[in-house]
Amino acid sequence: MSDVVNDVSGQRRIAVLEELAPQQVEDVLRLIGEAAAEDGQPAVSEQGRLQLKGRRTGVRHILLSDAEKELVGYGQLEDSDPVEAPAGEFVVHPARRGRGHGRALGNALLAESGKRLRVWAHGGHPAARHLAQVLGLSLFRELRQMRRPLNDLSLADPVLPEGVSVRTFRPGDDDAAWLAVNAAAFAHHPEQGSLTQRDLDDRKAEGWFDPEGFFLAEKAGEIVGFHWTKIHADQGLGEVYVVGVRPGAQGGGLGKALTTIGLRHLADQGLPTAMLYVDADNLPAVSVYERLGFATHEADLMYRTES
Structure with missing residues (x-):
C-alpha cells in the first residue's frame, strides 16, 4: 500500500492511500452522508x-484530517482512462468548511494527477464553482438531472421493433452478454462504457438491486437493448438508471419503448417521481426525455485543467 503523508502548516494532515482500512471506509461514508444531508446530494x-x-487499479484516496486527527475531508482520484485526464471528487464536512480544507484537497488532487485533472462539482453549488476558479479549472461538462412525476403517468403503449421481445435480467447468466452490449452502446461514454464484471458485481450486491427492474430487449436470442431501473426508497425516487441500445439496433424506437416500460414499472411500485441523468450536450436524448415529460431539476458540473 502506498502511504504518503504530508503535514500542512500544522493545521491539517493529508494522507494519500491506494486502499482504505475498514474503519476508514466507515469514516469516509459517514462524512459523505453528513455532507449529503446538508447539501441535498452526495458529493461523491x-x-x-x-x-x-478494496484496492482498485488506478484509484487513490486522499484523507484530510485536522490537528486532532479527526477526518474532515475526503478526495478520490481515478486514473484508469488511457486517454482522458484523471477524474476526481472531493468533499469537506459541512461543519469544517470555510477553513481552506477544500482548497487543500483540490491542490492535493492536482498534485496527484500531475496537474492534469477533471473534477466533479455535484449539484453545481456556487461555493464549488468558486473553488474551481480558485484552483484554475475550467467548466467543460454538464450532466443534467431531470425529473418527472409518476402519479399522472399517461404514456402511449410501448411499440417494440419487429422481432424484439423484452424480459428481465438473470444475474449470472446475462452478465457477460450485458457487459458486452453496454460497452458497445456506450463506447463514447467515459464512465458507463468502461464497466467491468467487478463493477456489475458491486451493484448487484447493493440493497437497491432488483433484477425485476432490469429489462433486456432481445432479438434472435441476442440482447439488443436494455433499461436498468433503480429505486431510491429513502427519497421516494425511481431512477432511469441507464438505457442503452446496441449499435445497429438504434433508430427504430427501441430506446423510447424501453424507457416507457421502465417508467411504468417504477410507477407500479408506487413511486411519486422518476429521475435520470443525461449529458446536456446530448441534445437528441434530452429532447426524447423532454417529450416523455422530464424537466431539468439540477446539474452536476465537471471542471478540468486546461492542459
Missing part, C-alpha cells in the same frame, strides 16, 4: 462510493 458519486472498498 455512486461509483466513487463503491470504490471505497
Whole structure:
C-alpha cells in the first residue's frame, strides 16, 4: 500500500492511500452522508462510493484530517482512462468548511494527477464553482438531472421493433452478454462504457438491486437493448438508471419503448417521481426525455485543467 503523508502548516494532515482500512471506509461514508444531508446530494458519486472498498487499479484516496486527527475531508482520484485526464471528487464536512480544507484537497488532487485533472462539482453549488476558479479549472461538462412525476403517468403503449421481445435480467447468466452490449452502446461514454464484471458485481450486491427492474430487449436470442431501473426508497425516487441500445439496433424506437416500460414499472411500485441523468450536450436524448415529460431539476458540473 502506498502511504504518503504530508503535514500542512500544522493545521491539517493529508494522507494519500491506494486502499482504505475498514474503519476508514466507515469514516469516509459517514462524512459523505453528513455532507449529503446538508447539501441535498452526495458529493461523491455512486461509483466513487463503491470504490471505497478494496484496492482498485488506478484509484487513490486522499484523507484530510485536522490537528486532532479527526477526518474532515475526503478526495478520490481515478486514473484508469488511457486517454482522458484523471477524474476526481472531493468533499469537506459541512461543519469544517470555510477553513481552506477544500482548497487543500483540490491542490492535493492536482498534485496527484500531475496537474492534469477533471473534477466533479455535484449539484453545481456556487461555493464549488468558486473553488474551481480558485484552483484554475475550467467548466467543460454538464450532466443534467431531470425529473418527472409518476402519479399522472399517461404514456402511449410501448411499440417494440419487429422481432424484439423484452424480459428481465438473470444475474449470472446475462452478465457477460450485458457487459458486452453496454460497452458497445456506450463506447463514447467515459464512465458507463468502461464497466467491468467487478463493477456489475458491486451493484448487484447493493440493497437497491432488483433484477425485476432490469429489462433486456432481445432479438434472435441476442440482447439488443436494455433499461436498468433503480429505486431510491429513502427519497421516494425511481431512477432511469441507464438505457442503452446496441449499435445497429438504434433508430427504430427501441430506446423510447424501453424507457416507457421502465417508467411504468417504477410507477407500479408506487413511486411519486422518476429521475435520470443525461449529458446536456446530448441534445437528441434530452429532447426524447423532454417529450416523455422530464424537466431539468439540477446539474452536476465537471471542471478540468486546461492542459
